[in-house]
Amino acid sequence: MKKSVFFGTLAVAAMASGAVSAQSMLEQVQARGELLCGSNTGLVGFGAPDANGEWQGFDVAMCRAVAAAVLGDPNAVEFIPLTTTTRFTALASGEVDVLIRNTTWTFSRDVDLAFEFGGINYYDGQGFMVPRELGVSSAMELDGATVCIQTGTTTELNLADFFSSNNMSYEPVPIETNAEAQQQYLAGACDVYTTDTSGLAATRASFEDPGAHVILPEVVSKEPLGPVVRHGDNQWGDIVRWTLNGLISAEELGITSANVAELAAGTDVPEINRMLGSEGELGAMLGLENDWLVTVISSVGNYGEIFAQNIGEDTPVGLARGLNAQWTDGGLLYSPPFR
Amino acid sequence: MATLSDPPSEGFRLSQLLYDTRYRSMTIQVIAFMLIMAGLIWLANNTVQNLAALGKDFDFGFLTTRAGYDINQRLIEYSNDSTxxxxxxxxxxxxxxxxxxxxxxxxxxxxxxxxxxxxxxxxxxxxxxxxxxxxxxxxxxxxxxxxxxxxxxxxxxxxxxxxxxxxxxxxxxxxxxxTNRGVYIPSPVVGDGALILGLVFLASIIGIVFFRRFAKARQEATGEQLPVLWVSLGLLIVPSLVFYLILGRPITLQYPELTGFNFTGGVHLRxxxxxxxxxxxxxxxxxxxxxxxxxxxxxxxxxxxxxxxxxxxxxxxxxxxxxxxxxxxxxxxxxxxxxxxxxxxxxxxxxxxxxxxxxxxxxxxxxxxxxxxxxxxxxxxxxxxxxxxxxxxxxxxxxxxxxxx
Structure with missing residues (x-):
């Protein structure tokens, strides 16, 4: 009797644990009817709720694009705010389907943490912001400064490298979220705030007096930011990767939210026809509707539209395209062909 | 000649496990124990399977690799090159x-x-x-x-x-x-002769302990109370102070000073x-x-x-x-x-x-x-x-x- 109970329990246990993850990610998301998107806890321009509680921003638009591709509805997203320290655990444990939250693509995250980066949606680098009244004009003058830094980020490691390679000392003040960092920085509890320059610009834009703060010219690291998924479901990884590539290609080929419906009927450019589904079966190969990119672009626009709307030069964040221009314009955005 | 017959010995039956009060509690405990063990095994098994599914191993080797980050408050030597x-x-x-x-x-x-x-x-x-x-x-x-x-x-x-x-x-x-970054207080700087001063201070404390014992014994024997507090305070301060001056102020204080961005010197209580x-x-x-x-x-x-x-x-x-x-x-x-x-x-x-x-x-x-x-x-x-x-x-x-x- 003892043995039968024991083996019976074991068998049940084995079945229970074996039954996990029989469905593919795509089926899970479609069955749920909602995309769980890991997002920033609040970084204006990239991912933050607006005055009406609607999530807005550059990374948020990417989440909506994936939701539009998979579910046909850009609003079928639940945004799950994650701090820099909780994001990877949340993704690895399946709490979110995709993490789109200013996350730097590094070797160890890709390989050791067993994640898959779906390309790069923003080429960034780490910078420093100081109050103008300090009179500092270069990061090399920061010896002995107190530096506010978000813990659990690549910036934390870059900062240590930058200061030790230049034989300077500093006092790190570790902080969990961008909002806390902003509060500490404005209260003068630290002299310098360091994070990705895009994040600095976004943070500065939300200050009462943005002109009183300068972003120092030094960019001390490469920070390629992109959407992240777990290892283990390549189809899901492909969907995220090609949604991003679709947004980038759309800008390159001149497909915008305004003309996408018209172009979807068919054009004399074969790649546009393949992307928008009037020729070939590219959508079906991903397990999606054939006109998936039409839905995506008509609901969030192409890469350039998303950029201009959320963080471009006409917004308070005011970022220039810089490295994030199309390769044809001297930038680094270069989508593989849709073929 | 009467033969004493043993009471009829019944063989052990399985139902006794449940109905015989001698065995019942044992049965319940064994079952509870097995359930708990099965639960633990399930947890461990589940963890191992999920780790395998994620392609992760279980390894403490990371403790010996370079940390790469800095820590502001450290009581022992540490830099971002440490493990x-x-x-x-x-x-x-x-x-x-x-x-x-x-x-x-x-x-x-x-x-x-x-x-x-x-x-x-x-x-x-x-x-x-x-x-x-x-x-x-x-x-x-x-x-x-x-x-x-x-x-x-x-x-x-x-x-x-x-x-x-x-x-x-x-x-x-x-x-x-x-300041809004913490409180900076003076820190002691140890010079020559600080060791002697330390020993004198230690001796004073031992002296105080002995005096207290003496005073207590005296009070119990005669009822007379000695001025314990004042003598203790005197013993604590006077010898140390005298030696401090004789030895030429072996311990000095370093005061915090504003240099560059922050105060330096002294102890920084963050x-x-x-x-x-x-x-x-x-x-x-x-x-x-x-x-x-x-x-x-x-x-x-x-x-x-x-x-x-x-x-x-x-x-x-x-x-x-x-x-x-x-x-x-x-x-x-x-x-x-x-x-x-x-x-x-x-x-x-x-x-x-x-x-x-x-x-x-x-x-x-x-x-x-x-x-x-x-x-x-x-x-x-x-x-x-x-x-x-x-x-x-x-x-x-x-x-x-x-x-x-």
Missing amino acids: HGRAALVGILNTLLVAFVGCILATIFGLFAGVLRLSNNWIVSRLMGVYVEMFRNIPTLVWILIVFAIMTEAMPAPRDFRGEDAEAMMSLFGTVAI NSFIALTLALALYTGAFIAENVRGGILAISKGQTEAAFSLGLQPGRTMQLVILPQALRVIIPPLISQYLNLTKNSSLALAVGYMDVRSTLGGITINQTGRELEGMLLLGLFYLITSLIISAAMNVYNNSVKLKER
């Missing part, structure tokens, strides 16, 4: 520092508040009541954040100290700088440390105050009256009669308050204090992706620390508890 293991050790020491200072402060707060809450003075007792209820009924985390917010928002920045007519002044005759320690001490102190009050109330009023009728003054009554008896009631719950304080110190990350939860359980896990290993080590550390505290306090409890003769 993750070393970073964890720095964090452990920071946790222990908060726990140690916090427990001492909490005991002082608790003892005073508990005794004073029983005061006959209406205002004093009500004030202590307000303190206890305020701190006991608002979560620790909120208190930590409140103290931290006050420290960072209300205090001047270091650059306000600059210039001829600076906005802020250093306190205590220009020796202490209270805001995060002050906020965490103070908030934890005040919070736990409120609970200890209630333990102390309960302990005192548990001593029958007759004891006080008896002491008064012998002519003891209220202070000495408390010190000699009530507290020694009350301690027996106070110590056991005090142990769990110390444990609470130690474990609550893991809220440190909220104010950016680099305790073991923030280094090993935060940054290291994040940079290496070793959640399971890191969290297990973290759990083990808190478990061991708590067990040690509880063992030490139990030793003390055994020394004060009622000895039955």
Whole structure:
């Protein structure tokens, strides 16, 4: 009797644990009817709720694009705010389907943490912001400064490298979220705030007096930011990767939210026809509707539209395209062909 | 010839396991044990399977790799070239520092508040009541954040100290700088002859202990009271002071000075440390105050009256009669308050204090992706620390508890 109970329990246990993850990610998301998107806890321009509680921003638009591709509805997203320290655990444990939250693509995250980066949606680098009244004009003058830094980020490691390679000392003040960092920085509890320059610009834009703060010219690291998924479901990884590539290609080929419906009927450019589904079966190969990119672009626009709307030069964040221009314009955005 | 027949021996039947009271409890225990083991095996099995599915292994090798991040408050040598293991050790020491200072402060707060809450003075007792209820009924985390917010928002920045007519002044005759980055206090600088001074100081303390014993023996023998307090104070201060001057001031103070961005020199008590320690001490102190009050109330009023009728003054009554008896009631719950304080110190990350939860359980896990290993080590550390505290306090409890003769 003892043995039968024991083996019976074991068998049940084995079945229970074996039954996990029989469905593919795509089926899970479609069955749920909602995309769980890991997002920033609040970084204006990239991912933050607006005055009406609607999530807005550059990374948020990417989440909506994936939701539009998979579910046909850009609003079928639940945004799950994650701090820099909780994001990877949340993704690895399946709490979110995709993490789109200013996350730097590094070797160890890709390989050791067993994640898959779906390309790069923003080429960034780490910078420093100081109050103008300090009179500092270069990061090399920061010896002995107190530096506010978000813990659990690549910036934390870059900062240590930058200061030790230049034989300077500093006092790190570790902080969990961008909002806390902003509060500490404005209260003068630290002299310098360091994070990705895009994040600095976004943070500065939300200050009462943005002109009183300068972003120092030094960019001390490469920070390629992109959407992240777990290892283990390549189809899901492909969907995220090609949604991003679709947004980038759309800008390159001149497909915008305004003309996408018209172009979807068919054009004399074969790649546009393949992307928008009037020729070939590219959508079906991903397990999606054939006109998936039409839905995506008509609901969030192409890469350039998303950029201009959320963080471009006409917004308070005011970022220039810089490295994030199309390769044809001297930038680094270069989508593989849709073929 | 009568033969005594044995009672008919029945063979053991399986149903006896359930219906025979001799075996039933055994059966239930065996089944419960198997269920628990099956549950544990399921958990372990599930973990192994899921780790395998994620392509992760179980390895503590990350502790010997380069950490790469800096820690602001370190009690031992550490740089970003040190290992993750070393970073964890720095964090452990920071946790222990908060726990140690916090427990001492909490005991002082608790003892005073508990005794004073029983005061006959209406205002004093009500004030202590307000303190206890305020701190006991608002979560620790909120208190930590409140103290931290006050420290960072209300205090001047270091650059306000600059210039001829600076906005802020250093306190205590220009020796202490209270800024929104923490409090800078003078630090001792040890010179030649400091060792001799230390030995003299040690000798004075031993002298005080012996004098107290002598005074007590004398009082018990003759009833004569010696001025213990004044002699003790004299013994403590005079020889050390004399030697300090003879040896040519071997220990000097280094005062904090404003250079560049920050104050340098002296000891920097960071805001995060002050906020965490103070908030934890005040919070736990409120609970200890209630333990102390309960302990005192548990001593029958007759004891006080008896002491008064012998002519003891209220202070000495408390010190000699009530507290020694009350301690027996106070110590056991005090142990769990110390444990609470130690474990609550893991809220440190909220104010950016680099305790073991923030280094090993935060940054290291994040940079290496070793959640399971890191969290297990973290759990083990808190478990061991708590067990040690509880063992030490139990030793003390055994020394004060009622000895039955």
